[in-house]
Amino acid sequence: MQQFWIDTDTASDDAVALVMALRSPVAQVEGISVVAGNVSLDQCVQNALYTVELCGKDTPVYVGLEKPIMRKLEDASEVHGDDGMGDIGLDLKGRTPATEHAIDVMTECIMSSPGKIRLVTLGPLSNIANALLRTPELAGAVEHCYIMGGAPHMPGNITEVAEFNIWADPEAAHIVAESSMPQTYVGWDASMASAFVTPEQIEEIRAIGTKFSDFAMDIQATILKFMQDFAKMPGFDLPDPLAVAVALDPSIAETKPYSMNVVTGDSLTRGMTVVDFMDVTKKPANVNIVTHIEPADFMKMLKELLG
Ligand code: RIB
Ligand code: CA
Numbered sequence: 216m217q218q219f220w221i222d223t224d225t226a227s228d229d230a231v232a233l234v235m236a237l238r239s240p241v242a243q244v245e246g247i248s249v250v251a252g253n254v255s256l257d258q259c260v261q262n263a264l265y266t267v268e269l270c271g272k273d274t275p276v277y278v279g280l281e282k283p284i285m286r287k288l289e290d291a292s293e294v295h296g297d298d299g300m301g302d303i304g305l306d307l308k309g310r311t312p313a314t315e316h317a318i319d320v321m322t323e324c325i326m327s328s329p330g331k332i333r334l335v336t337l338g339p340l341s342n343i344a345n346a347l348l349r350t351p352e353l354a355g356a357v358e359h360c361y362i363m364g365g366a367p368h369m370p371g372n373i374t375e376v377a378e379f380n381i382w383a384d385p386e387a388a389h390i391v392a393e394s395s396m397p398q399t400y401v402g403w404d405a406s407m408a409s410a411f412v413t414p415e416q417i418e419e420i421r422a423i424g425t426k427f428s429d430f431a432m433d434i435q436a437t438i439l440k441f442m443q444d445f446a447k448m449p450g451f452d453l454p455d456p457l458a459v460a461v462a463l464d465p466s467i468a469e470t471k472p473y474s475m476n477v478v479t480g481d482s483l484t485r486g487m488t489v490v491d492f493m494d495v496t497k498k499p500a501n502v503n504i505v506t507h508i509e510p511a512d513f514m515k516m517l518k519e520l521l522g
Contacts, residue, residue: 224252
């Protein structure tokens with residue numbers, strides 16, 4: 216079994232990703248750390264606890280940072296719903312997370328099993344950056360870090376040029392990208408290309424007929440309307456589930472090493488992931504970027520893990 220640690224700003228796509236990881240026969244999820252992002256930290260924690268309970272697991276959920284490291288939280292509730300889970304009336308309150316701080320436990324878990332823990336990040340990188348600043352040797356102890364983030368090939372989804380997870384805490388993303396930690400980015404471009412779920416596929420997934428397939432589609436209610444109203448696109452993409460699919464089976468993704476910079480600060484290009492695709496700078500590669508995933512490979516894994 217591959218050991219995992221998952222960092223998440225649990226909302227409608229994160230929750231599907233958690234179901235996939237928790238139900239995968241090849242994965243042992245050692246812990247889930249929560250970070251503020253899509254919605255408030257407290258709500259993300261409750262959403263994660265609800266999802267773990269739905270899967271019948273006792274995977275510990277730890278509370279992390281309630282805001283980006285150098286700026287206020289700007290959430291994505293307009294995309295995921297006020298509760299982050301489609302505002303469909305789920306009972307998303309009153310569950311109790313573990314008491315230790317997420318960053319302490321995540322660091323201890325990784326450092327106590329060097330080269331063993333596969334880190335998957337599904338939200339802003341605030342927790343990860345903080346952990347790396349406190350324990351720089353963490354970068355060399357992680358087996359690999361799969362990051363849902365960035366828009367190497369634009370457009371962005373929160374601005375013209377930036378993807379939400381990177382944009383929400385660009386300073387944290389810069390720290391992570393420069394950390395020498397082995398890291399692979401599953402960008403929003405990959406998500407739109409390989410994990411877009413059409414109305415027909417929504418019905419195919421619902422036809423699986425399990426509580427997991429129903430849950431996975433039900434909680435997309437807000438994003439489904441958002442995509443229709445704003446993007447004029449029927450359906451929705453599943454970026455975090457795509458990142459988990461790659462982490463569960465890296466062979467489904469074509470990747471390539473590149474030099475990548477993250478734009479920090481508050482300019483028009485805040486959170487932009489600037490990738491040197493033509494190697495014009497001759498700077499050494501610091502990240503891997505997913506360049507292709509067959510949509511059918513993702514959909515097959517998604518359906519299997521919702522079955
Ligand atoms: O841009 C997509 C990412 O932002 C996903 O992780 C989604 O959950 C939101 O956090
Ligand atoms: Ca997320």
